[in-house]
Amino acid sequence: MFAGIRKRTAAGEGGFTLIETLLVTVLIGYLLAIAGPAYISLRDRASKSAAHTNIRTAVPAIVAYGADNNGYANMHIGGATGLQTVYDTKIKSAPTLTVLSSNATTYCVRATVGTAVSYKPGPAASIASSPACT
Numbered sequence: 410m411f412a413g414i415r416k417r418t419a420a421g422e423g424g425f426t427l428i429e430t431l432l433v434t435v436l437i438g439y440l441l442a443i444a445g446p447a448y449i450s451l452r453d454r455a456s457k458s459a460a461h462t463n464i465r466t467a468v469p470a471i472v473a474y475g476a477d478n479n480g481y482a483n484m485h486i487g488g489a490t491g492l493q494t495v496y497d498t499k500i501k502s503a504p505t506l507t508v509l510s511s512n513a514t515t516y517c518v519r520a521t522v523g524t525a526v527s528y529k530p531g532p533a534a535s536i537a538s539s540p541a542c543t
Contacts, residue, residue: 456525461536463506463520464529470496471516472532480513489518509542517542 470492475481484492489506500506509517515531519540529535530542 452523453525456523457527457538459522460520460525460527463500463522464518464527464536466497467492467500467506467518467520468529470500471518475516475532481511481516482513484508484511484516 467489471481471484473496474484474492478484485508488508489500492508493500505521507519507521509519509528511517517528517530520527526538526540528537528539528541530537534541
């Protein structure tokens, strides 16, 4: 194949044959078919990780709020924006982080990044991808 290309280019003929063009097109299509789903999976995992990280960043501010106010009651009034302005400027405020509910002893926060959603249903609970609280 390469000998034919060298021979044509040496003779002054330019361009590629239809077979060569189709071969390159098929190879590029094959590589995209492999890389496309891998990229989508990588993007989804990154969004999930970012949502978990947003909650982990907000937890110290939530704990500080609970210590300052003898519990978590009325934390939803200030919401994530209140936590951001008073306790930690690194918190990604609404709509990324939302305080869903709070009372004297517990709270529920939700973080959204892209299509990934993470929840933390209270001080002792782990961060989850399913809605453990409302």
